[in-house]
Amino acid sequence: MEFLTPFKIAFSLLLAADPELMGIIRLSMLISLSAVACSLAIGLPVGALLASMKFPGRQAIIILSNTLLSMPPVVVGLIIYILVSQSGPLGWTNILYTPYAMALAQTVLVLPISIALSRQVFETLNGEYDRLFISLGISRWQRIKTLVFDARVALVTIALACFGRAISEVGAVIIVGGNIRHVSRVMTTTIALETSKGELGIAMALGIVLLSIALLVNVASQFISAHFKKAGLDV
């Protein structure tokens, strides 16, 4: 095969909006966006809590979430597999080899990122705002709400970082999703499969989409940071 052939096939598939290709892209986006939403919904309050309050077990949670940052995706996939397989404690959910299990695995993978990054942002803000909060005598809940609202720009950047990590994940989702055609096949798992079959055209097409998404995420992140820094809303 000529060096440029996969590129030619890739562009023709993308330009023709190949239905199978579009389905894979749609499913990938859906799973990763769901995982990011779940990880932010859990991670942001936890990050704010860790940054603004001292309580027993706080240090243990910080160490655990920092450790999970470097957890290999295949290990996460294995753990989720054991949990949701028929004999596992979550076997009753019947989500193994479905997009739900894949979203769960991605959530577990990006949750430590959302906790660690948001904790850093909230710690900076809390240090800056602390005397005002004490002076006004505001409640803990209002403190967390204020921190989350005022960190909104940084949180968009954190969400983009989480999305970048989730969309490019392959090890965990191939274990719990099974890479089943029309059911649980996403961009990264398809690239792995098609490359092993020698079908480099479709693999390259999805590679181009993934790279484009990475580029968009970075451009958006830079644009948002620059825009809000100018408006004095950055952290």
Added chain:
Amino acid sequence: MSDHARHNTGIVTATHVSFRADSQTLLNDISLHIGRGTITMVLGHNGAGKTLLLSALHGLIAPQTGKISGPVRDKQKMVFQKPVLLRRSARDYFKFLCPGLDDATTESWFEKAQMDTRLSTPARQLSGGESQKLALIGALASQPDLLFLDEPTAHLDFESIRFIETQITDAHKSGTSIVMTSHNRAQAERLAEQIIFMENGKIVETADAKTFFSAPKTDAAKIYLNHY
């Protein structure tokens, strides 16, 4: 109520308050009584403990020993030397400082401060004078019984200083007790009724303002007044 009776009714009382940090005594056995409805000025060189004293009286720091009594939390406010500005518009920041105010009242305070064109400006983009005025009106709008002001006019232009001093005088007339620090002797002479003079974390002299400026009792106060 006569001036004498007013001063005898305390708004803040501190008894044998000491605060230590990094094995240094930063507030040393402070006892004081601040009269209701007065303007009390805390004077002293840099590092004398003025800001720390205000922070302790307002409850921002917890002294290791001693007792402080004052109004409940929502009846006392503090304006910091460098305002803590949230990442939101000036209007939203003002509403954060005094929640529950309607839009018309909010806008009237901004007009009073000649900042009605700055309602939508991000608070952190305001100038030093504007942000200090915003912090002050945010504190005053909730009509506190007690207001702590930590060098509220430091590094500000004449117009901002005049506005802030007018607001302090008006708040005082409507019954707010004010405790403030300043390095500006002329300002202290214009505003203060009572003086607390500090050195090295201790109160070395308390007096009514006229007596303090005309005939200070301690050598430390005499030296201080010669410098300012």
